[in-house]
Amino acid sequence: MSQKAPQLPNRQTPFSDAFVAFIPTKWAPYSEEMPAALPASEFAPARRDAVSAAFPGERIVVPAGNLVVRSNDTDYNFRPHSAFAHLTGLGADREPDAVLVLEPTFVENEDGKPECSSHEATLYFKPRAPRTDAEFYADARYGEMWVGQRESLEEMAAMTGLQTRSLHELPNALSQKFGRIPTRMVRDVDASLTTLVDDLRRRNGGADPSSDDELAVMLSELRLIKDDFELEQLQAACDATTVGFEAVAADLPTAVRNGRGERWCEGVFELHARHLGNGVGYGSICASGDHANTLHWIRNDGDLHEGDLILCDMGVEVDTLYTADVTRTLPISGTFTPAQRKVYDAVLAAQNAGIAAARAGASFSDVHDAAIRVVAEHLHAWGILPVPVEESLDPVNGGQHRRWMVHGTSHHLGLDVHDCAQARREFYRDGKLREGMVITVEPGIYFKSTDLLVPEELRGIGVRIEDDIVITDGEARLLSDALPREADDVEAWLARQQA
Numbered sequence: 144m145s146q147k148a149p150q151l152p153n154r155q156t157p158f159s160d161a162f163v164a165f166i167p168t169k170w171a172p173y174s175e176e177m178p179a180a181l182p183a184s185e186f187a188p189a190r191r192d193a194v195s196a197a198f199p200g201e202r203i204v205v206p207a208g209n210l211v212v213r214s215n216d217t218d219y220n221f222r223p224h225s226a227f228a229h230l231t232g233l234g235a236d237r238e239p240d241a242v243l244v245l246e247p248t249f250v251e252n253e254d255g256k257p258e259c260s261s262h263e264a265t266l267y268f269k270p271r272a273p274r275t276d277a278e279f280y281a282d283a284r285y286g287e288m289w290v291g292q293r294e295s296l297e298e299m300a301a302m303t304g305l306q307t308r309s310l311h312e313l314p315n316a317l318s319q320k321f322g323r324i325p326t327r328m329v330r331d332v333d334a335s336l337t338t339l340v341d342d343l344r345r346r347n348g349g350a351d352p353s354s355d356d357e358l359a360v361m362l363s364e365l366r367l368i369k370d371d372f373e374l375e376q377l378q379a380a381c382d383a384t385t386v387g388f389e390a391v392a393a394d395l396p397t398a399v400r401n402g403r404g405e406r407w408c409e410g411v412f413e414l415h416a417r418h419l420g421n422g423v424g425y426g427s428i429c430a431s432g433d434h435a436n437t438l439h440w441i442r443n444d445g446d447l448h449e450g451d452l453i454l455c456d457m458g459v460e461v462d463t464l465y466t467a468d469v470t471r472t473l474p475i476s477g478t479f480t481p482a483q484r485k486v487y488d489a490v491l492a493a494q495n496a497g498i499a500a501a502r503a504g505a506s507f508s509d510v511h512d513a514a515i516r517v518v519a520e521h522l523h524a525w526g527i528l529p530v531p532v533e534e535s536l537d538p539v540n541g542g543q544h545r546r547w548m549v550h551g552t553s554h555h556l557g558l559d560v561h562d563c564a565q566a567r568r569e570f571y572r573d574g575k576l577r578e579g580m581v582i583t584v585e586p587g588i589y590f591k592s593t594d595l596l597v598p599e600e601l602r603g604i605g606v607r608i609e610d611d612i613v614i615t616d617g618e619a620r621l622l623s624d625a626l627p628r629e630a631d632d633v634e635a636w637l638a639r640q641q642a
């Protein structure tokens with residue numbers, strides 16, 4: 144069936160009727176071979192079962208999100224919301240506008256009354272349009288000629304193990320029994336879907352906004368303990384990150400020579416991040432000299448100077464969207480000065496104390512407490528901390544040491560670099576560490592060049608060391624230990640990369 148030519152941007156040549164009639168003809172049929180199941184699809188059903196058990200009899204709506212405009216009619220690369228990726232197994236670049244719906248199923252109990260049994264999962268997405276459709280050649284966002292062949296309903300079902308339906312069926316599916324089935328959604332990921340659900344709620348007697356918040360909390364807490372697949376992916380992310388760091392280390396002399404060396408380091412790392420994975424898991428921080436004392440220095444436009452340090456906080460996000468988060472602080476000329484080494488060794492001692500405290504049964508905050516005590520002790524021994532260590536560590540009346548390390552020591556790591564961020568305080572900041580959790584340990588000491596409390600030879604030195612660890616019932620397992628941490632080992636490693 145041929146169609147009318149579609150509306151086009153002003154710069155584009157209109158399609159003639161002859162083209163519209165001609166374009167659908169003589170294409171090989173789509174392959175009948177089904178694609179392989181996604182690696183995460185084996186693990187996603189257990190995750191969906193947990194959501195089902197937490198919200199019996201309720202409808203759960205989890206959108207992937209939409210393409211986001213970068214400029215005019217060009218979009219950022221698509222990255223699905225992490226809750227959607229977690230529950231579907233869909234990873235890099237999949238699947239804009241898709242929505243996962245867990246529909247409660249009911250069976251009759253002995254009294255003939257409906258009783259909730261479990262949920263049926265359906266993935267609503269935009270399947271490929273036939274080549275007779277103008278989308279095929281004229282839709283730059285979704286058309287096969289522009290962005291490649293999309294999956295059919297059957298192909299997406301084979302990849303995810305989910306029942307699939309076309310996205311245009313979603314509004315009707317959501318309005319079915321809306322007043323009788325409580326509906327919770329991951330809000331503010333897909334604006335038009337949020338509006339649709341809120342409108343349905345208004346028409347059906349209002350909404351309790353806290354119900355969506357509870358879902359967000361549950362989905363975040365569901366990711367606190369990683370399954371075997373997630374641990375494997377996080378290891379892969381750390382291994383790819385090692386490759387990226389090695390390449391940056393090898394290129395430091397070139398980065399010095401070329402000028403804007405921070406950007407050079409950023410670019411070299413991101414080359415490997417794109418090559419080995421989906422990209423970087425967060426904006427790389429490549430901060431040389433005093434820039435290291437700006438915690439989120441992502442402008443990365445500075446030169447590299449011989450004799451300075453460069454703090455590189457960089458992580459590869461693999462195709463399944465799990466990310467590493469690793470920091471190394473490197474001497475640009477290959478060896479630490481005595482002043483740099485003094486700060487470096489203090490940070491390393493703090494990190495070792497934090498890692499030693501990180502085991503199942505300990506509190507999450509024990510890791511920070513152990514690391515920050517070492518930081519405060521060094522600051523005191525150097526005559527910088529203006530009060531005794533215990534006074535500074537007093538959480539209510541102290542905190543002076545925080546001038547030189549204002550951030551926390553740890554956060555959960557996973558699909559999001561700051562994973563599980565909606566988890567309740569009692570399960571996160573005030574919670575216990577449990578086997579299978581993955582956290583960072585990342586103390587630092589930051590002496591700004593403008594800090595008059597700091598001896599002159601230490602001003603402008605900023606050091607952070609960050610590793611990713613798995614909590615076990617014994618010593619923590621380092622995922623990022625392929626990269627050196629001891630100062631001597633860092634120097635030897637730099638020399639090897641540059642040989």
Ligand code: GLY
Nearest residue numbers: 425456468560585
């Ligand atoms: N790279 C962000 C962080 O370390 O938390």
Ligand code: MN
Nearest residue numbers: 456468469609
């Ligand atoms: Mn980091």
Ligand code: MN
Nearest residue numbers: 468583585609
């Ligand atoms: Mn971190």
